[in-house]
Amino acid sequence: MADPTEPSANQAASLADQTLCIARSMAPADGFASLTVPIHRASTIVFPDAEAYLNRNNHGPDSYSYGLHGTPTNRTLEAQIAALEGGAHALVVPSGLSAITLVLAAFLKPGESVLVPDTVYPPVRSFCDQYLTSVGITTTYYDPLLGASIAELIDASVRLILVESPGSTTMEVQDVPAIVAAAKARGVLVACDNAWATPLLFKPLAHGADFAIEAVSKYMGGHSDLLMGSVAVTDFTLFTRLKDAFKLWGLGVSPDDCSLALRGLETLAVRLERSGAAANDLAHWLQDQTGIERVLYPPLLDSPGHAEWRRDFHGASGVFTVVIEQRYAPVIPTALSRLRLFAIGASWGGTRSIVAPMDIASARTVRPWNGGLSLLRFSIGLECIDDLKADLKRLLIGLSAKT
Numbered sequence: 001m002a003d004p005t006e007p008s009a010n011q012a013a014s015l016a017d018q019t020l021c022i023a024r025s026m027a028p029a030d031g032f033a034s035l036t037v038p039i040h041r042a043s044t045i046v047f048p049d050a051e052a053y054l055n056r057n058n059h060g061p062d063s064y065s066y067g068l069h070g071t072p073t074n075r076t077l078e079a080q081i082a083a084l085e086g087g088a089h090a091l092v093v094p095s096g097l098s099a100i101t102l103v104l105a106a107f108l109k110p111g112e113s114v115l116v117p118d119t120v121y122p123p124v125r126s127f128c129d130q131y132l133t134s135v136g137i138t139t140t141y142y143d144p145l146l147g148a149s150i151a152e153l154i155d156a157s158v159r160l161i162l163v164e165s166p167g168s169t170t171m172e173v174q175d176v177p178a179i180v181a182a183a184k185a186r187g188v189l190v191a192c193d194n195a196w197a198t199p200l201l202f203k204p205l206a207h208g209a210d211f212a213i214e215a216v217s218k219y220m221g222g223h224s225d226l227l228m229g230s231v232a233v234t235d236f237t238l239f240t241r242l243k244d245a246f247k248l249w250g251l252g253v254s255p256d257d258c259s260l261a262l263r264g265l266e267t268l269a270v271r272l273e274r275s276g277a278a279a280n281d282l283a284h285w286l287q288d289q290t291g292i293e294r295v296l297y298p299p300l301l302d303s304p305g306h307a308e309w310r311r312d313f314h315g316a317s318g319v320f321t322v323v324i325e326q327r328y329a330p331v332i333p334t335a336l337s338r339l340r341l342f343a344i345g346a347s348w349g350g351t352r353s354i355v356a357p358m359d360i361a362s363a364r365t366v367r368p369w370n371g372g373l374s375l376l377r378f379s380i381g382l383e384c385i386d387d388l389k390a391d392l393k394r395l396l397i398g399l400s401a402k403t
Contacts, residue, residue, distance in 0.1 A: 282378075291396055
């Protein structure tokens with residue numbers, strides 16, 4: 001369709017220069033094709049006539065009404081994420097955290113309750129304890145390794161169960177099919193935070209979850225330069241309710257960021273395979289090093305939920321956690337300063353390897369963490385594995401140098 005604001009040749013000849021600076025003539029696109037998705041930037045979206053404008057909200061959740069609600073660039077990314085998840089619809093939002101909180105806010109009402117794994121991403125716990133509590137919604141934290149016995153926690157008030165598998169930092173893999181079965185028997189919805197695996201390694205919707213939630217900021221974006229989350233579903237009614245809440249909360253994602261995510265998706269498979277292979281090598285190697293008490297990584301036999309990982313997942317990503325022997329805890333900050341390649345910071349899934357010292361004791365109420373400040377979470381990037389191993393040796397030398 002032609003731009004309704006574009007002047008004809010005859011009109012242009014009669015317009016003042018000031019107007020011609022704004023009322024542009026569009027170049028024809030015939031004969032042009034590109035491998036990249038165009039970046040459609042917009043706040044105002046124009047309509048061919050007044051009737052179309054007045055009816056702009058009556059054409060379904062994916063219609064175009066205002067730039068905040070999405071442009072063709074956003075829709076292209078959402079369609080690609082939906083396809084990867086094996087879903088029918090997807091929605092992109094400003095962060096992984098906002099993807100989770102959107103689902104909680106859209107589907108919980110005062111007087112209802114939600115079951116949340118004790119290993120949940122800590123900001124989600126804060127949202128539950130502060131916002132949900134303030135509006136009369138109860139959160140019950142559960143042992144992520146409950147499996148089918150989670151049925152004992154499902155009373156008449158439970159509307160939603162959140163799973164995060166593997167769990168934040170301590171990497172517990174949940175028995176998602178068993179949890180889903182228990183939930184469905186009581187008409188309860190299940191949402192899965194799938195940021196560690198991405199849909200390439202685990203597909204929550206295929207295992208019965210109602211919502212597949214991703215932190216697009218991480219592996220999908222892949223370059224540590226954007227913030228975004230996504231929610232995918234198979235049910236149109238759920239999608240419509242999500243989109244209504246999305247508009248109500250004024251959420252929106254820049255089409256420029258969507259373009260970065262589309263670029264990242266093109267290399268997701270090769271990046272994930274390489275970082276996962278390197279992480280597997282390094283995790284096994286670290287198990288045998290002096291000063292290491294334990295490595296938490298689903299492919300390792302003693303990692304919690306290893307059997308469920310083998311059964312349900314198609315591989316492992318590049319994120320694992322190292323438990324340092326407690327006697328070395330006081331010198332961890334000094335030892336970390338010896339690193340040359342690993343950056344110290346939050347998040348994961350970029351090309352650069354990073355490490356984050358973790359303090360989770362205050363964020364656990366069902367499965368207490370008594371290991372003190374001895375957790376290091378690693379995200380393995382795309383550097384040469386020999387160089388990364390040499391850098392980790394610097395860390396290990398730093399642990400023993402002052403004991």
